[in-house]
Amino acid sequence: MTKFQKDADWLDFCAHPSRPRFVPPPGAVDAHCHVFGPGEVFPYAPERKYTPCDASKAQLFALRDHLGFSRNVIVQATCHGADNRALVDALHSADGLARGVATVRDTVSDAELAELHAAGVRGVRFNFVRRLVDPKPDAYYRAIIDRIAPLGWHVVVYFEAADLAERWDFFTSLPTTVVVDHMGRPDVSQPVDGPEFQRFVRLMREHGNVWTKVSCPERLSQEGPPGYDDVVPFARHLVEQFPDRVLWGTDWPHPNLKSHMPDDGQLVDVIPKIAVTAELQRRLLVDNPMRLYWA
Numbered sequence: 001m002t003k004f005q006k007d008a009d010w011l012d013f014c015a016h017p018s019r020p021r022f023v024p025p026p027g028a029v030d031a032h033c034h035v036f037g038p039g040e041v042f043p044y045a046p047e048r049k050y051t052p053c054d055a056s057k058a059q060l061f062a063l064r065d066h067l068g069f070s071r072n073v074i075v076q077a078t079c080h081g082a083d084n085r086a087l088v089d090a091l092h093s094a095d096g097l098a099r100g101v102a103t104v105r106d107t108v109s110d111a112e113l114a115e116l117h118a119a120g121v122r123g124v125r126f127n128f129v130r131r132l133v134d135p136k137p138d139a140y141y142r143a144i145i146d147r148i149a150p151l152g153w154h155v156v157v158y159f160e161a162a163d164l165a166e167r168w169d170f171f172t173s174l175p176t177t178v179v180v181d182h183m184g185r186p187d188v189s190q191p192v193d194g195p196e197f198q199r200f201v202r203l204m205r206e207h208g209n210v211w212t213k214v215s216c217p218e219r220l221s222q223e224g225p226p227g228y229d230d231v232v233p234f235a236r237h238l239v240e241q242f243p244d245r246v247l248w249g250t251d252w253p254h255p256n257l258k259s260h261m262p263d264d265g266q267l268v269d270v271i272p273k274i275a276v277t278a279e280l281q282r283r284l285l286v287d288n289p290m291r292l293y294w295a
Contacts, residue, residue: 004039006053011261013055013253017066018265022272024068025282029289031073032181032213032249035060035090036080042089045081049132052079055253057090063252067268069285073247073293075125075156076103077255078132084116091120099293101125101156106143117151122293123179124148128159128167132256138170149176154292160185161196164203177209177292179247182216183238188230189222192237204242211245211292214238214284217270218254218262226266227273235274243283247292248275 036055037044044051064072072094076087084102091100100121104113126141127133145155154177159167161184171178184200191197204210214235217228239246248271250264275281 004037004044004051007051009258010051010053011254011257012053014261014263017063017263020067020265020268022269024268024271024285025278026070026286027290028069028285029071029073029247029293030064030067030069030249030252031247031289031293032075032215033060033072033252034075034077034255035086036077036253036255037086042080042083042086044079045083047081048079050079050256052077052255053253057086057093060090060252061094063250063264067250067264070097071289071294072098073101073249073289074098075101078103078127079255082108084121087121088116088119094120096120103127104144104148106140106147108144108147110147113147113151117153121153123154123156125156125158128157128163141170145174145176154179156181158182161187161200164199168203171203171210172207174209177211178207179292180210180212182219182251183212183214183234185220186234188220188234192233197234201237201241204238204245208245211247211288212238212242213247213249214274215247215249216251218257218260218267219251224260225262226269228270229273232270232273235270236276239275239280239284243280244288246284247289248284 035057036052038054082103082105087100091098101123102121128135156179158181186197217231220231221228223230275284
């Protein structure tokens, strides 16, 4: 099999994360994480814009147990393109404790979609971050949505805050549930009540089919660990304004980070800062992901 050499500047995930002080409620779901390879078994896509370290299903499930979670939602990584074999393999190994978000092309067959659904896939991801992918015309994505909507799947979108105005009409026209990764990547040096973040809040307020993941403080923070305190007001605002449409995930194994590699235990300890009551924590970590992925 082909051997893959990770990028020279690639930061490996934390091998020995701390055990979090915060104890997640029973049934908690890590609703955004990935598996990478192993590349010798599940080769990385030729069109990829990065080559990661391997990050296996066994390592992911061990982290789940270590952090006190019960389930995972595994999101197809761009380094695997539309080859979902690593994702499907992890789902089959999870004994019903994982669901998936796939990447598919507009040429995907009904048989392929049926196989993905049987494995536990419940959504597709569209990535609009240009440094990671080359976005396609809107018609390309609409063709895929027409195919997956009858399955009851949703759409996950990944974009940066500056892109929201340009993509507004497209996002607000989608007929499915739309889940936005990482709060639309706000600039946390700007105020929560500033125009950029309030545009995102308006998206959620005016469109009840829009959800968001209040995740990845390690990508957004300028202050950094352990508390990522500059990100907390943004995530807390969304959790309190839209308690039934928020999700949380580790983003393990944290692809393409350049500044630092987070301790996943510290990331879990951010949760009670953004969901400050037991009820909000239960909705964020249990009720919402179970309704979206296991209902």
